Amino acid sequence: MTPDAADGDLAIESRALTKVFGSQRAVDGIDLAVPRGSVFGFLGPNGTGKTTSIRMMLGLVRATSGDVRVLGEPMPDRLRDVLPRVGALVEGPAFYPFLSGEANLRRFDSADRHASPATRRARVASALERVGLSAAASKKAGAYSLGMKQRLGIANALLQPRELLVLDEPTNGLDPQGTREVRHLVRSFAAEGTTVFVSSHLLAEVEQICTHAAIMSAGALVAQGSLAELRGAGQSSVRVSTPDPGAAAAVLVRFGLTPALSEPASASAEVSALLPDRAATDTGGRIDIDDILPALVRAGVRVRGFVVEEPSLEDRFVALTGEGFDVVR
CATH class of the missing domain: 3.40.50.300 (P-loop containing nucleotide triphosphate hydrolases)
Incomplete structure (x- = not known):
């Protein structure tokens, strides 16, 4: 059990x-x-x-x-x-x-x-x-x-x-x-x-x-x-909306993250990265999420949006099964 x-x-x-x-x-x-x-x-x-x-x-x-x-x-x-x-x-x-x-x-x-x-x-x-x-x-x-x-x-x-x-x-x-x-x-x-x-x-x-x-x-x-x-059991992620995606990505890299850039929407683009799982973060002390936003501001990144997305039950389901809820056997 x-x-x-x-x-x-x-x-x-x-x-x-x-x-x-x-x-x-x-x-x-x-x-x-x-x-x-x-x-x-x-x-x-x-x-x-x-x-x-x-x-x-x-x-x-x-x-x-x-x-x-x-x-x-x-x-x-x-x-x-x-x-x-x-x-x-x-x-x-x-x-x-x-x-x-x-x-x-x-x-x-x-x-x-x-x-x-x-x-x-x-x-x-x-x-x-x-x-x-x-x-x-x-x-x-x-x-x-x-x-x-x-x-x-x-x-x-x-x-x-x-x-x-x-x-x-x-x-x-x-x-x-x-x-x-x-x-x-x-x-x-x-x-x-x-x-x-x-x-x-x-x-x-x-x-x-x-x-x-x-x-x-x-x-x-x-x-x-x-x-x-x-x-x-899933992974959290951080998402930054900014007109300075290159500079934002460079800051995330300094935190040991692997950023991904989306296509720009109007004047802004989104830069996102998966965060280490909580167990690794808690025991290794490698990343304090609260430090990321101040670091972006210090680097001159114009932050239009900053979101830490927690894993959802849907994320967990898809990770386990590879299926969506429209699947019927």
């Missing part, structure tokens, strides 16, 4: 988890470690095995090999004990189109052997209110927009208190306002102590709501850890 967490501190843990369909290895021996209390982003292009992995975690399909534990229990062996503690929205919600949103939730709640009939009405009303569907509670689910169906699916996952929420592409089909609402919901779940596992192909969503992430590529797990760890 990559994260340094004891087994009891993990909400989800898999070892060599593998699923093969015929000749296709959909999930290839993943070792996943999801810390309790985290908002964990399961990241990768569509078609890389994320949903298949989730289905194995929840006991919906049996793994070809390997094992997985959810909330400390082996799955699917302890499925009956684990699933009441887990709320899930996987592969989009499915509802009876001729029933209202409220009636659908009542039907699903009545199928839960742990749910008390005496408090059903209150639970359903509370779940609908939390996802912003109270006004549409009596509307038939078949007339719901895709975004409303997504929110109804999240409401279904909230009918009982949950230790773990598993949300597969929860913002699919949502407009910007709906996306913000789901983002707020996820943060509120985490604030209450619930572990939230979010599968997504949207980098921006993961960066805004998650504390940890794992990156999938072609069925394999290529990286995982806190967002800070994943970003920190």
Whole structure:
């Protein structure tokens, strides 16, 4: 396991988890470690095995090999004990189109052997209110927009208190306002102590709501850890906008950097250079970034812009996989 967490501190843990369909290895021996209390982003292009992995975690399909534990229990062996503690929205919600949103939730709640009939009405009303569907509670689910169906699916996952929420592409089909609402919901779940596992192909969503992430590529797990760890594995860069690119490049060279010049835009050009990785900088003391701008000014460089760009999750993903998020296997 990559994260340094004891087994009891993990909400989800898999070892060599593998699923093969015929000749296709959909999930290839993943070792996943999801810390309790985290908002964990399961990241990768569509078609890389994320949903298949989730289905194995929840006991919906049996793994070809390997094992997985959810909330400390082996799955699917302890499925009956684990699933009441887990709320899930996987592969989009499915509802009876001729029933209202409220009636659908009542039907699903009545199928839960742990749910008390005496408090059903209150639970359903509370779940609908939390996802912003109270006004549409009596509307038939078949007339719901895709975004409303997504929110109804999240409401279904909230009918009982949950230790773990598993949300597969929860913002699919949502407009910007709906996306913000789901983002707020996820943060509120985490604030209450619930572990939230979010599968997504949207980098921006993961960066805004998650504390940890794992990156999938072609069925394999290529990286995982806190967002800070994943970003920190990349390289920062410095970018200078100036009408004196030659002089700026000479200053960067004196700092031991290798500058690159872009084509001039109007009266200015951009000079950029990769910075040494943080570990080398911290231990070797070779470059203090704060010294670069004063050195440029002392050299008479007319600085129109100076930016230190930190590595992003997108940079890390592309470096690991060589793929963009439009890739589908």
